[in-house]
Amino acid sequence: MKKFVSILLVIIMCLSYHFILVVHASTLDTKSDSAVMHEGKSTQAQADKPDNEAGAGAKDEADHKEDAASGASMSEVSLCIDNKNVYEGMQQAYANGYQPVCANGNVTLVLPLISDGKLQQDKITASVDLGATDSSPFVFRSYEKEFNCKPEYINGTGETKDIFLVSFELTLSEKRVNGIYPVIINVTGKDENGIEVQKSFTNFVTVADGIDPNAAASGAADTTQVEETPTSAPVVLVDKSVINTDTVKAGEDFEVTVTLKNTSRQKSVQNLVATVNVPSADIELKNDSNTIFIGKIGTQKTTELTLKFHASKSTADGNYPIEIAMSYDDPKASTLSSTGNFVVTVEQPLDVKLTMPNIDKNVTAGDTIPLTFQVMNLGRSTVYNVRCDVTGDGLSQTKTAFIGNMESGTAGEGETNLFITTLEGKSQYGDTTGTVTLTYEDGFGNEQTQEFSFNTTINKMPDEASTGDEKKEKSASQWWISLAVIGGLIILAGAVSGAYYMGRKK
Structure with missing residues (x-):
């Protein structure tokens, strides 16, 4: 058993030593490869460095040229807002806090623009950017129009100013939500050199008559609407x-x-x-x-x-x-x-005719001549207060010949007496001219007249003319009577004398 354990330990020791050698060798190979790779990269970097520097210089030069080109094509003409005056469709000037008018489901947006230089055809093109469709309160459609620079009335007076009066009527969606929404107006034009002029202007539209964004999560819309400020309709x-x-x-x-x-x-x-x-x-x-x-x-x-x-x-x-x-x-x-x-x-044109009475060519002072004037209304309307008057040197009417009102197509008469007097001046008798004035009025009280003249001669009164002749005749008759009386006395004296003589003779 001891022998088996000893052999197992020897085997483990041998395997451990072999593992150490393998790891060491692997480490040396890695360092060697790293050194080679580093040297390769360094060499490649040295080779690429001139090209990179050249590329960067070219890019800078290209950018510089692009900037220069961009600067050369930039127009000197610019557009700005006239913020001092009120124009048609505006309730106040921009300087006083202009707000687009929102009423009856529409928004009226007015942008008065001034150009500090001349634009081709005095014209600009304006378009409206309403933002994202999902949150916009507007009905999307094409909003693009051309506007000309022309005189526009300012501040509700007769004074005008040359302006590009940009105006758009934007339709609001029925599902609009209350809030403040930006509206961008993009304006383009060309100056006299054909260089494009561009500028964008942002207005903010306040929607207060739509859905309350703070409504309950149930989605029930708040039907309460903010009351709009009433404005008078044009008359x-x-x-x-x-x-x-x-x-x-x-x-x-x-x-x-x-x-x-x-x-x-x-x-x-x-x-x-x-x-x-x-x-x-x-x-x-x-x-x-x-x-x-x-x-x-x-x-x-x-x-x-x-x-x-x-x-x-x-x-x-x-x-x-x-x-x-x-x-x-x-x-x-x-x-x-x-x-x-x-x-x-x-x-109605008046047509009144007068028939003149006959007046003798010779009249005698002290005579009274009756006159009758006949008048006819040949027009289509009534004439009023028709009358005739006679005037002239040595002529005096006793009264006005009044005829009165005359209907259309009627005739009337007026009478007066004309008294003959003597003429004014040294000569009391002789020729004179008389004037008959016909006067009448229309239905509006406007007076019209017609005049007629006549000529006559005023003679002395018969008593005055005969007095001298009678005196002459009386003187002549008295002379003959005296002569006859004397003749008679002579004859009588002769007869008496003869008788006396004869008596004595006897």
Whole structure:
């Protein structure tokens, strides 16, 4: 047994010694291989070093050239936001904390941009980046438009400024969740050298009328919505109307310029359709159509309509209202309507005729001549307060020949007496001219007159003319009487003397 144990120990010792030798040899081989590999790597590194350095230099040079090229193609024109002024669709300027308007399921986003240099065709292209589709509150569609630099009204006044007024109407999803969402507007253009100008602008849209993100885990949506700040809808009115003639006469054409005004200080109107309605059959619209389309009316701005009409000959005196019904859209495409009217006053042309009475070519001072004036109304309307007056040197009427109101197609008479006096001046008798004035009024109280003249000669009164002749005749007759008396006395004296002589002779 002892012998067996001794042999087993010898065998174990021999195996242990053999294992030590094997491990030692293996270690030497490993060190040798490491030394060879290190030397190979070192040699390869020495060989590759010039190439690496050359490559790095080439890359730096390429980068330098790329940077230089990039710098050479960079435009000097840039775009920035006008943050001082309020434009259409904005409630406040950017400097005062502009927020896109969110209402009625839409977001109105306005970006007024200023260019510090000239862009080709004064035009830019803007597109909207709404972010990730899974969390966005917006309805995704293509939002890309071109905008031109043009004058835009600022601060609700008549003052304008040249601006790129970028504006988008974004539709909100029905399943939108309340929150604040960034919206990026990417703007591109080209300067006069054809170099591209790019810039991005970020706005933040606050959604407060959607689903409450803090709703219960059951998924029940909070139906309570935040009340929006109400804003007045734009209203378009008939501001004024101007007729191209002082008086519209029946049977004539006329033209009216109508001014429409958008009374809103914040909202423009678009796609306006104006419909002209004429209640009277006697007034005819001569335009090709009774509807007129107007693309847009800015805030506090006006536009004009030119309307042509014809009034028939049978149109009675009076005021005729003409209605304009308007339908238009606000900036959110909500359809609105309003109605205005203006009044046209039509007058019938008056046609009044006077038949002059016969007045002698010779009249005598002191005479009273009765006159009758015959008047006919040949027009289509009533004339009022018809009357005749006579004036002239040496002529005096005792009263006005009043005829009164006359219906269309009627005749009337007026009477007066004309007293003949003497002429003014040195010569009291001779030729004179008289004037008959026909006066009447239309239905609006407007007075019209017609004048007629006549000539006559005023002679002396008969008593005055005969007095001188009678005196001459009386003087002549008295001379002959005196002569006859003297002759008679002579004869009588002769007879007496003869008788006496004969008596004595006897």
